[in-house]
Amino acid sequence: MSDVIREAHGLNEGEFLEPRDKWFEQNETLQKLRKNKKFPTIWCPGCGIGVVMGALIRAIDHLGLKNDNVALVAGIGCTARMPVYMDYNTLHTTHGRALAFATGLKIARPDMKIIAIMGDGDALAIGGNHFIHAARRNLGITALVVNNAIYGMTGGQYSPTTPLGGKATTAPYGNIEPPFPVCELAIAAGATYVARSTVFHALELDKFLTEAISKDGFSLVEAVSYCHTTYGRLNKLGTAADMMRALKDNSISKSAFDKLPEEEKIANTRIVRGMLHQNDSRCEYTSRYAQILAQVQNLDVAEARRAGGI
Amino acid sequence: MPEAVHQTQTAAPAPGAAKKGPRGEVKIYATWCKGCRVCVEFCPPKVLSMDENENHPRLLAPEKCTACHFCDTHCPDLAIVVRKLE
Amino acid sequence: MTVKLMQGNEAIALGAIAAGCRFCAGYPITPSTEVAEVLSRELPRVGGMFIQMEDEIASMAAIIGARVGGLKSITATSGPGFSLMQENIGYAAMTEIPCVIVDVQRLGPSTGQPTSASQGDVMQARWGTHGDHPIIALSPVSVRNAFDLTVRAFDISEKFRTPVILLTDEVIGHMREPIELPDFKSVKTAGQVVLENPEDYKAFRNTASGVPPLAVFGTGYRYHITGMFHDEVGFPTQRLDEIDPWLERVNSKLEKHLDEITLFEEDYQKGAKIAILSYGASARTARHAVKQARAQGRKVNLLTLFTIWPFPEKQVEALGYCVDRIIVPEMNLGQLAFEVERIAGRKKVRHVGLANGEMVTPQMVLEKMEG
Numbered sequence: 001m002s003d004v005i006r007e008a009h010g011l012n013e014g015e016f017l018e019p020r021d022k023w024f025e026q027n028e029t030l031q032k033l034r035k036n037k038k039f040p041t042i043w044c045p046g047c048g049i050g051v052v053m054g055a056l057i058r059a060i061d062h063l064g065l066k067n068d069n070v071a072l073v074a075g076i077g078c079t080a081r082m083p084v085y086m087d088y089n090t091l092h093t094t095h096g097r098a099l100a101f102a103t104g105l106k107i108a109r110p111d112m113k114i115i116a117i118m119g120d121g122d123a124l125a126i127g128g129n130h131f132i133h134a135a136r137r138n139l140g141i142t143a144l145v146v147n148n149a150i151y152g153m154t155g156g157q158y159s160p161t162t163p164l165g166g167k168a169t170t171a172p173y174g175n176i177e178p179p180f181p182v183c184e185l186a187i188a189a190g191a192t193y194v195a196r197s198t199v200f201h202a203l204e205l206d207k208f209l210t211e212a213i214s215k216d217g218f219s220l221v222e223a224v225s226y227c228h229t230t231y232g233r234l235n236k237l238g239t240a241a242d243m244m245r246a247l248k249d250n251s252i253s254k255s256a257f258d259k260l261p262e263e264e265k266i267a268n269t270r271i272v273r274g275m276l277h278q279n280d281s282r283c284e285y286t287s288r289y290a291q292i293l294a295q296v297q298n299l300d301v302a303e304a305r306r307a308g309g310i
Numbered sequence: 311m312p313e314a315v316h317q318t319q320t321a322a323p324a325p326g327a328a329k330k331g332p333r334g335e336v337k338i339y340a341t342w343c344k345g346c347r348v349c350v351e352f353c354p355p356k357v358l359s360m361d362e363n364e365n366h367p368r369l370l371a372p373e374k375c376t377a378c379h380f381c382d383t384h385c386p387d388l389a390i391v392v393r394k395l396e
Numbered sequence: 397m398t399v400k401l402m403q404g405n406e407a408i409a410l411g412a413i414a415a416g417c418r419f420c421a422g423y424p425i426t427p428s429t430e431v432a433e434v435l436s437r438e439l440p441r442v443g444g445m446f447i448q449m450e451d452e453i454a455s456m457a458a459i460i461g462a463r464v465g466g467l468k469s470i471t472a473t474s475g476p477g478f479s480l481m482q483e484n485i486g487y488a489a490m491t492e493i494p495c496v497i498v499d500v501q502r503l504g505p506s507t508g509q510p511t512s513a514s515q516g517d518v519m520q521a522r523w524g525t526h527g528d529h530p531i532i533a534l535s536p537v538s539v540r541n542a543f544d545l546t547v548r549a550f551d552i553s554e555k556f557r558t559p560v561i562l563l564t565d566e567v568i569g570h571m572r573e574p575i576e577l578p579d580f581k582s583v584k585t586a587g588q589v590v591l592e593n594p595e596d597y598k599a600f601r602n603t604a605s606g607v608p609p610l611a612v613f614g615t616g617y618r619y620h621i622t623g624m625f626h627d628e629v630g631f632p633t634q635r636l637d638e639i640d641p642w643l644e645r646v647n648s649k650l651e652k653h654l655d656e657i658t659l660f661e662e663d664y665q666k667g668a669k670i671a672i673l674s675y676g677a678s679a680r681t682a683r684h685a686v687k688q689a690r691a692q693g694r695k696v697n698l699l700t701l702f703t704i705w706p707f708p709e710k711q712v713e714a715l716g717y718c719v720d721r722i723i724v725p726e727m728n729l730g731q732l733a734f735e736v737e738r739i740a741g742r743k744k745v746r747h748v749g750l751a752n753g754e755m756v757t758p759q760m761v762l763e764k765m766e767g
Contacts, residue, residue, distance in 0.1 A: 040387050046346030050386025084620050089613040092622035097457045104458035108465025112614050133450040202383040241351040296440040
């Protein structure tokens with residue numbers, strides 16, 4: 001917040017002002033934010049993570065989920081700072097391990113909707129192993145991976161999704177590692193709903209998040225939002241608005257992509273947006289385990305869990 | 311508690327008249343705004359302009375708002391909210 | 397209950413069930429694997445769940461996640477896996493989430509000798525994870541003791557909102573002894589505590605007891621848990637006036653309740669000037685040595701520690717006052733002996749140890765009594 005605004009409102013250093021008027025109270029999106037948390041958020045001006053947060057809240061609201069029934073589990077990084085701002089059960093864990101913590105929580109509370117919020121480095125570098133196995137098990141967790149193509153929080157080191165040739169603080173001569181295809185990895189590992197969009201296409205993110213969260217099995221939504229503060233500055237990509245415009249110009253919908261001739265598909269460098277994979281026939285992990293419980297105790301599924309005092 | 315700095319405009323079209331005037335009511339929560347300019351740069355009818363001194367948008371032409379909701383779905387800080395007018 | 401020939405690892409698994417544990421996440425590693433195998437079989441019988449995670453890091457994470465969701469939880473590993481778990485053990489200490497970590501110590505370092513015993517993780521149990529934090533570690537000396545200490549581990553883990561390490565070893569883990577287990581219904585452990593209204597709830601409140609109650613996710617209490625330094629509500633903070641009280645409360649919450657946490661057994665003889673202090677498998681060595689020494693007419697004190705961390709300073713200090721020599725047999729190169737030296741003084745302490753997978757023999761201990 002600028003000093004000018006702060007002074008205009010007679011606030012001291014470190015104090016913030018939350019909007020509290022009738023509009024705010026009646027706005028369903030804003031009501032999902034934690035009332036006892038200081039705003040504005042920690043992210044840089046123009047950071048797409050905030051856009052993703054708005055989409056997430058709208059999606060949860062659209063599904064009519066009760067706040068008590070939703071848990072957000074995050075790793076470490078800029079993206080992982082998201083949960084604290086929202087009025088749900090929030091767990092901020094260790095770098096790369098959000099899905100492992102979420103696995104334990106889901107098994108303890110299969111009735112809750114659990115969303116794991118991770119950045120690209122968190123989910124795919126240090127967290128890659130847990131990503132693969134959570135998808136393989138088809139645990140009822142929605143993985144929300146914000147792909148900003150960099151390690152933002154630590155100042156701009158390259159990540160598994162940094163474009164080839166891109167500059168980063170640990171790739172001063174340009175990145176020589178081909179980036180990870182996040183969605184394709186999840187599909188191969190067994191995820192049963194996979195979608196990708198960008199923060200320019202915020203309403204599309206709303207839609208995919210709504211669908212993903214409503215699924216029983218492991219769902220992934222990749223939200224592309226290249227970091228303008230580190231990646232953008234090091235590669236001279238302009239302002240936040242410029243880079244958001246670039247997401248629009250450099251992406252293509254899946255339906256359009258599917259219609260391309262084969263050579264163009266192979267040569268494609270644009271971000272492919274869309275619902276990329278869906279498979280409702282696989283059994284979700286906790287419901288398959290519940291069958292074991294019922295079988296072992298010779299009871300029906302619901303009785304077996306009650307017998308354990310759970 | 312002091313009020314958030316905001317500007318609103320409401321206008322209801324005369325009954326029977328062709329739809330004129332704003333289709334949306336815009337509220338700006340300036341104390342949450344970080345001045346990223348995304349809303350200003352993308353607003354199709356150019357309703358907003360940056361207030362250079364105060365680092366947040368001002369309503370330049372509120373009557374042009376079409377309630378497309380680009381600004382409030384793309385504001386990273388939820389600092390601008392649009393309400394569709396009936 | 398009838399007398400059964402039972403393996404130490406199995407007794408640990410059954411101790412967990414008796415204590416109300418309903419979740420285990422583990423990864424196979426010799427010599428701890430039987431704990432996971434037994435729990436994978438027994439937990440579903442009581443409505444609990446077992447999952448084999450992809451590695452020990454994920455196992456430790458999963459048991460914390462499960463406890464946040466309301467299930468008492470356990471994991472079991474050995475040296476290399478224990479090393480991997482350290483970051484998340486620190487997370488449990490920082491967020492004060494109860495859980496039990498079984499470390500069936502084997503010979504290290506590194507891959508070492510998976511089927512040989514050691515007590516080489518003593519210091520790692522205390523300081524394996526970075527930063528200043530309290531921790532509890534218990535070491536059983538027999539199969540029945542392993543059952544009892546596992547139950548106790550859950551009890552104090554819940555009571556003091558701290559991870560507890562069951563620091564056992566391959567000898568106890570793999571040995572079989574005839575034991576009679578108590579009826580599980582008679583086992584008592586700390587239950588869930590009464591909580592305030594959700595609006596007033598502060599998960600990390602600086603209470604007088606030092607241990608604020610822990611709410612379960614999904615039961616109406618929506619709050620934030622983070623491994624960052626946090627205020628009473630749980631939000632990250634950098635303010636010293638929020639960090640300092642937390643440090644004070646958390647690093648002294650065990651100190652305030654040592655009488656409940658420090659488990660030991662004193663077998664002292666009036667006028668004895670020599671003592672043997674031991675724990676875990678080496679306590680069996682110590683017991684034999686004491687028996688032989690006393691049979692030869694010597695007066696010897698025997699202090700068996702079941703609680704290794706927090707280190708029983710009061711008991712060791714008292715012992716140091718009445719004897720001239722404290723012999724510490726252990727299967728490492730002096731990890732607990734360092735602590736005894738710290739409390740009783742270097743001059744009085746004689747460490748006798750092996751770090752090659754062999755148990756210290758009573759003869760080695762008796763030799764330290766001379767000279």
